[in-house]
Amino acid sequence: MSDEMRTRIREIIAEQAMLEPEQVTDDATPEALGIDSLGMVEAIFALEEEFDISIPFNANEPEASEFDISTMGAIIAAVERLVADKAA
Template sequence: MTDDIKNRIRAIIAEQAMLEPDQITDDATPQDLGIDSLGLVESIFAIEEEFDISIPFNANEPEKSDFDISSMGSIIAAVERLVAEKG
């Protein structure tokens, strides 16, 4: 389950960043991957659609969001939590 979520998120981010999924490492930040603010909002939308979840994210104050976007690992962990909460 966890690996599956991670792989699906990596695929989404890889497509956005125009990279291969294995280049999407857990410690990479969106900036490292060349994803700008609009790309980030687009990625979050794609993740919401993929997992049918709602991600609390305001582009004006990303640091205050419950959804930690500081690295790929934190994004994956946050999505796993939201998917689990959804049941």
């Protein structure tokens, strides 16, 4: 996917964490960035709205969902996959 999309995803997550986008690294976990469960829900809603996608409701259960929220890199990859699936 495009660097522009990755940048926008980082901006959305950074906004929820009240950080600069550069601080949202691929290996950072939501917890490490100070994003609690409510913040993660808000970030998911923002990502859905920005990219016109539907993130599975069970994204917070890795064993039950293909949408991995364990790290920022995993979240970016999952959003890219959903956007690509929608375009196909």
